[in-house]
Amino acid sequence: MIRDWEKILLVYEQAVEELKIKFKSIRKEYRNTDEYSPIEFVTGRVKKISSIIEKAKKRNISIDSIEDGIEDIAGIRIMCQLVDDIHRVVSLIRDRDGKDLKIVEERDYINNMKESGYRSYHIIIKYPVHTAFGAKEILAEIQIRTLAMNFWATIEHSLNYKFKHNIPKDIKERLKTAADAAFLLDMEMSAIRDEIMDAQQIFQAKSTIVAKILRNIQYLYFSGKIEEIEDIRDRFFDLNEEGDINRLKEFNNYLEKLMDKYNIRKLI
Structure with a gap:
């Protein structure tokens, strides 16, 4: 079946914008009361059609099952200054569970980092979007990480794109060393948190x-x-x-x- 992906993705774009506004508003509330905000900044994106099709093919997901099988078509990234802030943001999201979103799954790649050295905290949610054509519940992914983790992940993503997920062994080893150094920086910053x-x-x-x-x-x-x-x-x-x-x-x-x-x- 041929699907009009440009039309389908409009709902995901709306979800990303709404979620960005929600978390930016939380940050603003903290700052307006002169409180320390665990949220440094928020970004979001909708996967490109080519990336969606490529991921579906890699996971052997049929075209008709893509919206149920791929959780990160809509993605929000919340950056924090400190590792402790990540846990505060996770708590904020859990407090909203059953209200304006539903938590489907949590993946802790901070305490259980990936072999590559990747660290982040992922929360898969179901989010209701209200459009001119009615309501639709979609899957979305929220990534929460420190600035240091994000810097490392951005570099790794670029290298994966360049080498088509076949990064040379020596670069992988240096990336892993860099990941450890980034995490050590986070730990040092946490030590002077107060x-x-x-x-x-x-x-x-x-x-x-x-x-x-x-x-x-x-x-x-x-x-x-x-x-x-x-x-x-x-x-x-x-x-x-x-x-x-x-x-x-x-x-x-x-x-x-x-x-x-x-x-x-x-x-x-």
Whole structure:
């Protein structure tokens, strides 16, 4: 049977976009509350038709069974900074099981790495997509890995493509050594996890308060009611250079009181 794969894959493309939005929203929620986010960034893709057909042939899957036999036509990749973050993301996904997705299978390639040195955590899900032609439940794969794991996996994928999955023995050995080095880096980063989280939370908190200050200075400027606006700007530049978050918060409170005094919010 000849199938219109371009039309079929539109559903998978919709699923990828929806899942990306969901996980990016989780990251945003953490950052908006100045909390450390276990999600660094999210990517997604739908397999090309040629890759789908090639994988089906390799696994001896019939054309009519492809959507049930290949779990990663739609794929989401969630990158984390630390190995511990992977487990936090897995927990977040498990919490959604039975709500907006269903977990079919979990594959832990971190504690049970592949012979090549590949490490990642895979979760196969069923995800309902609502289209103009009705609802359809599809299979999708979520890969969760650290930045170091992702760097290694990207290189290995490129080499597999170049050598058509027959990577020379010496390169395989060097890849395995590189995989071990990447994992050692992850372990070292995990050892100073608390310091990393503290540093990033401070950075995020400062970024948030600076954004609020800049917004309030803009409101004060356009109100035309504050004569000392240049002095306010200069004071902000000095405080920002100094970098003391508590003094920045105090300064923002001062701006908020000025805005209340002149009822500026109602004028903007």
